[in-house]
Amino acid sequence: MIHRREFLVLLASLTAVFGTVRALHLANKKTASVPNNPRLILHKGWVLRSDDPRDM
Amino acid sequence: MLVDLNDSVGSIIGDPFDVCISGSGPAGIPLALKLAERKHRVLLLEAGGLQFTESSNKVYQGSNSGLDYFAPNACRQRFFGGTSNHWGGWCREMNATDFMTRNHVPYSGWPISKEDLNPYFAEAGTILHVHTPRVADYLLQDGSDPNLRKTAFRYSEPAARLGIKYRREVESSVNLVCVLNANLVDIDLNENLDSVALLQVADYSGNRFRIRAGLYILCHGGIENPRTLLNANRQMKNGIGNDRDLVGRFFMEHPHFTVAYGLLNHEHPGVTRFSHAKRSDLRVGIYEPVEAFQKKEKILNFGLRFVPKQGMGLPSPKLSFKNRLKRFVCESETLLDIVGDINQDFGVNCPFDMWFKTASEQSPDPASRIRLGQDIDRFGNRRVDVNWQLNALDKYTLKQSALQAGRIMAINDLGRVRLPEWLLDSGLVFPGLSKDEVAGYHHMGTTRMADSPERGVVDKSHRVFGIDNLYMGGSSVFTTSGHTNPTFTIVQLSLRLADHIDARIRKT
Numbered sequence: 001m002i003h004r005r006e007f008l009v010l011l012a013s014l015t016a017v018f019g020t021v022r023a024l025h026l027a028n029k030k031t032a033s034v035p036n037n038p039r040l041i042l043h044k045g046w047v048l049r050s051d052d053p054r055d056m
Numbered sequence: 057m058l059v060d061l062n063d064s065v066g067s068i069i070g071d072p073f074d075v076c077i078s079g080s081g082p083a084g085i086p087l088a089l090k091l092a093e094r095k096h097r098v099l100l101l102e103a104g105g106l107q108f109t110e111s112s113n114k115v116y117q118g119s120n121s122g123l124d125y126f127a128p129n130a131c132r133q134r135f136f137g138g139t140s141n142h143w144g145g146w147c148r149e150m151n152a153t154d155f156m157t158r159n160h161v162p163y164s165g166w167p168i169s170k171e172d173l174n175p176y177f178a179e180a181g182t183i184l185h186v187h188t189p190r191v192a193d194y195l196l197q198d199g200s201d202p203n204l205r206k207t208a209f210r211y212s213e214p215a216a217r218l219g220i221k222y223r224r225e226v227e228s229s230v231n232l233v234c235v236l237n238a239n240l241v242d243i244d245l246n247e248n249l250d251s252v253a254l255l256q257v258a259d260y261s262g263n264r265f266r267i268r269a270g271l272y273i274l275c276h277g278g279i280e281n282p283r284t285l286l287n288a289n290r291q292m293k294n295g296i297g298n299d300r301d302l303v304g305r306f307f308m309e310h311p312h313f314t315v316a317y318g319l320l321n322h323e324h325p326g327v328t329r330f331s332h333a334k335r336s337d338l339r340v341g342i343y344e345p346v347e348a349f350q351k352k353e354k355i356l357n358f359g360l361r362f363v364p365k366q367g368m369g370l371p372s373p374k375l376s377f378k379n380r381l382k383r384f385v386c387e388s389e390t391l392l393d394i395v396g397d398i399n400q401d402f403g404v405n406c407p408f409d410m411w412f413k414t415a416s417e418q419s420p421d422p423a424s425r426i427r428l429g430q431d432i433d434r435f436g437n438r439r440v441d442v443n444w445q446l447n448a449l450d451k452y453t454l455k456q457s458a459l460q461a462g463r464i465m466a467i468n469d470l471g472r473v474r475l476p477e478w479l480l481d482s483g484l485v486f487p488g489l490s491k492d493e494v495a496g497y498h499h500m501g502t503t504r505m506a507d508s509p510e511r512g513v514v515d516k517s518h519r520v521f522g523i524d525n526l527y528m529g530g531s532s533v534f535t536t537s538g539h540t541n542p543t544f545t546i547v548q549l550s551l552r553l554a555d556h557i558d559a560r561i562r563k564t
Contacts, residue, residue, distance in 0.1 A: 038466065038467055040462075040463060040466055040467070042459075043385070044385060044474075045474045045475045045476075045477070045480055046384075046385050046462075046472055046473070046474045046475075047316075047459065047461075047462025047463060047465070047466050047472060047473055047474075047475075048385070048466065048472060049466050049467075049469075052378070052381060052385075052466075052472065053378060053381060053382035053385065054382075054385055
């Protein structure tokens with residue numbers, strides 16, 4: 001039989017684990033911020049954004 | 057019942073049948089079984105045996121006079137089960153707009169619509185034991201796009217080998233007689249030349265037999281159906297059903313080309329998320345142009361596939377995406393040289409993280425055609441010559457698919473792509489078989505379905521114009537091809553044809 005104190009410790013541990021898993025899940029679902037309508041160009045066969053590096 | 061023409065089966069095949077079907081592939085077997093189930097006497101002819109044999113396969117040998125294409129005997133199977141013996145199991149129904157007339161696609165427009173095939177969706181799925189896998193959406197990241205939409209194939213896994221799957225059912229059928237090693241070598245018409253009187257069938261020893269039935273259906277595939285009609289030229293010098301020189305024309309494939317190579321932005325959380333996904337999730341990210349975009353850009357339909365390198369090409373963490381991109385942009389010509397032979401180097405030595413492949417609809421074009429070559433096969437018939445041609449609309453569509461891939465990767469900052477040189481070239485240049493996948497073993501359009509004999513070879517019931525009791529089954533009747541692998545549509549069409557044949561026999 002489990003004591004009340006052990007039960008509370010177990011509950012706290014489970015809450016912490018699930019909280020971390022949820023936070024990681026939400027972080028992964030976030031998409032990168034993208035500038036609105038970046039201008040695109042075709043350069044040396046590449047489809048690039050106008051602010052991309054093009055030459056050495 | 058399953059018998060062999062090499063055994064003494066003269067008394068069996070001497071009986072008149074309601075229907076004779078020649079060809080036991082994905083078109084012939086479902087059709088034969090459904091008609092037999094409806095109590096019609098059906099004779100199913102198969103030119104090969106139960107297994108692959110050289111003697112049967114050699115009849116499929118021929119030449120290529122168009123673009124670089126597969127040897128005609130390598131891309132088909134000539135034994136029980138037909139080409140289902142080597143298909144990959146990709147299944148999808150065609151889109152509603154694939155059947156419609158599109159002003160920017162010459163010769164488009166079927167005389168039937170998707171609604172005509174919808175009643176056969178579930179039954180075709182059962183025959184091909186289709187299942188739907190999970191789809192990983194790399195490109196749109198579960199979002200939307202004005203030009204492309206995510207679509208999904210379903211799969212027959214393991215791919216249905218119809219000869220194996222239905223052998224027992226064929227053997228135990230009371231109304232169906234399947235004759236192996238029965239090569240259809242000629243067709244005799246009646247005096248008025250408007251009806252088939254009998255089929256001439258030969259075994260491999262040179263013995264000939266005469267087959268009589270009420271109705272005849274050829275299910276030889278998109279190369280052999282026109283070859284059979286063109287070779288049947290004793291009574292009609294241009295071949296049967298070929299008054300207007302349409303038999304064999306409009307040969308369509310699904311052009312399969314690598315249209316872009318690229319770098320992934322591994323700093324993007326969406327890429328990270330998918331790079332951690334299981335490999336089984338990686339295979340079905342396929343995108344097609346929405347109808348409004350097809351119309352606006354005047355392009356064909358296509359299926360764009362995102363193909364990540366194994367491990368997603370994860371670079372050294374010290375190298376930022378922009379630095380990698382800079383190096384690749386400056387050295388891309390050298391890097392493309394490294395890619396070299398696509399078939400050998402893509403998995404291991406390719407310096408790119410991923411590539412895009414497009415399997416496109418091909419525009420129906422009378423210049424792309426199946427015709428008779430000069431060589432003769434063992435039965436005295438002329439071998440096939442495949443003259444596969446792609447035109448400017450085909451190339452423009454492939455290029456648009458690559459530009460759309462590049463656009464989405466760049467605006468979402470998921471990565472960047474580069475188009476291969478041949479796609480940047482304005483001429484009708486395409487990679488050959490040593491450089492790319494090229495095509496899909498999909499042979500379509502060579503006895504096309506149309507609403508009048510001026511535009512096609514068969515009517516909307518698959519009946520050859522001008523020949524009352526001769527029908528064509530399979531992908532040779534496709535008017536246009538969509539971008540979808542043809543087997544599922546072939547089975548749907550066969551089940552629909554079975555309903556038509558059933559109704560016609562009952563009516564008489």
